[in-house]
Amino acid sequence: xxxxxxxxxxxxxxxxxxxxxxxxxxxxxxxxxxxxxxxxxxxxxxxxxxxxxxxxxxxxxxxxxxxxxxxxxxxxxxxxxxxxxxxxxxxxxxxxxxxxxxxxxxxxxxxxxx
Amino acid sequence: xxxxxxxxxxxxxxxxxxxxxxxxxxxxxxxxxxxxxxxxxxxxxxxxxxxxxxxxxxxxxxxxxxxxxxxxxxxxxxxxxxxxxxxxxxxxxxxxxxxxxxxxxxxxxxxxxxxxx
Numbered sequence: 001x002x003x004x005x006x007x008x009x010x011x012x013x014x015x016x017x018x019x020x021x022x023x024x025x026x027x028x029x030x031x032x033x034x035x036x037x038x039x040x041x042x043x044x045x046x047x048x049x050x051x052x053x054x055x056x057x058x059x060x061x062x063x064x065x066x067x068x069x070x071x072x073x074x075x076x077x078x079x080x081x082x083x084x085x086x087x088x089x090x091x092x093x094x095x096x097x098x099x100x101x102x103x104x105x106x107x108x109x110x111x112x113x114x
Numbered sequence: 115x116x117x118x119x120x121x122x123x124x125x126x127x128x129x130x131x132x133x134x135x136x137x138x139x140x141x142x143x144x145x146x147x148x149x150x151x152x153x154x155x156x157x158x159x160x161x162x163x164x165x166x167x168x169x170x171x172x173x174x175x176x177x178x179x180x181x182x183x184x185x186x187x188x189x190x191x192x193x194x195x196x197x198x199x200x201x202x203x204x205x206x207x208x209x210x211x212x213x214x215x216x217x218x219x220x221x222x223x224x225x226x227x228x229x230x231x
Contacts, residue, residue: 009154032217043118044157044205044222051217090156094217100145101170102220104156 002027004091006105014113019063019078021108023091026072033074034092034102035065044090050074061085086112116140118223120206126229127196135191135226139208146189147220148181149205157205163189164211196230203227 007022025031033050048059055067065076074091091105119138127133139146144165149157159173163183171181178196183189193200207220 004156006156036222043224044207046219046221049217049219092156100147100162100164100218101159101172102147102157103159104149106154107156 002031002093002103004093004103004105006089006091006108008108009106010109010111012111012113013081015083016080019076019081019085019110021076021089021091021110023065023074023076023105024072025074025091025093027093032094033065033067034094035059035063035074035076036090036092036104038088038090038107040087047076047089081110081112083112083114086110118206118208118221120204120223120226122226123224124227124229126231128231129196129198131196131230133193133196133228135193135204135228137189137191137206137208137223139187139189139206140221143208143210143221144186145209145211145218145220146183147207147209148189148191149207151203151205151225153202160191193228196228198230201228201230 003026005024035047036044037047038044048057050057050067058064063078088107088109090107092102094102121136146163148160151157161171161181166186178194180192203225205225207222209218209220
């Protein structure tokens with residue numbers, strides 16, 4: 001069965017510091033991987049997606065993620081945190097075959113300190 | 115253009131009652147998804163429509179949950195004999211569907227917060 005594990009339900013960084021949100025997946029077939037962000041009182045918004053075209057994926061707002069098959073990971077990074085990055089982040093996986101069912105991780109809430 | 119809309123934004127009901135939650139997808143999107151998000155959890159897949167048909171309903175927790183999309187646009191999630199454990203935010207998303215493939219971008223609505231007393 002496919003699954004997604006996000007390490008750390010809460011991450012706190014200082015403004016200007018590196019952001020690293022961890023995601024590991026389990027899939028029996030090549031996965032499609034996504035990162036979504038949910039700002040307070042707003043809907044989920046796609047940050048970036050891995051589609052096998054390139055292992056390093058760049059998304060919106062300066063975020064990027066690297067697909068590492070050997071580590072079954074898809075960690076999200078941003079070189080310098082901004083106060084506006086404070087939100088909940090979700091990693092998700094969709095199978096390449098068998099339908100469009102998307103499995104989400106439990107989420108990581110990012111706090112940014114001034 | 116308009117995004118995905120969901121009504122009502124909040125619904126409070128009593129245990130045992132029937133509820134309907136509505137989703138209006140982005141115009142032209144053939145795929146529509148329902149998710150349930152409990153407090154402190156990520157969205158949980160319920161059902162996926164391609165056009166009018168449910169292509170994957172493996173996430174529906176039991177036969178009290180049912181969803182329809184009769185004209186391939188608006189969808190209604192129906193919950194019979196509601197239980198307190200059904201309390202959650204119900205999210206709807208839409209996408210281009212088959213034209214976009216499994217890497218198709220899903221656009222989410224703001225959700226309906228269901229509270230079962």
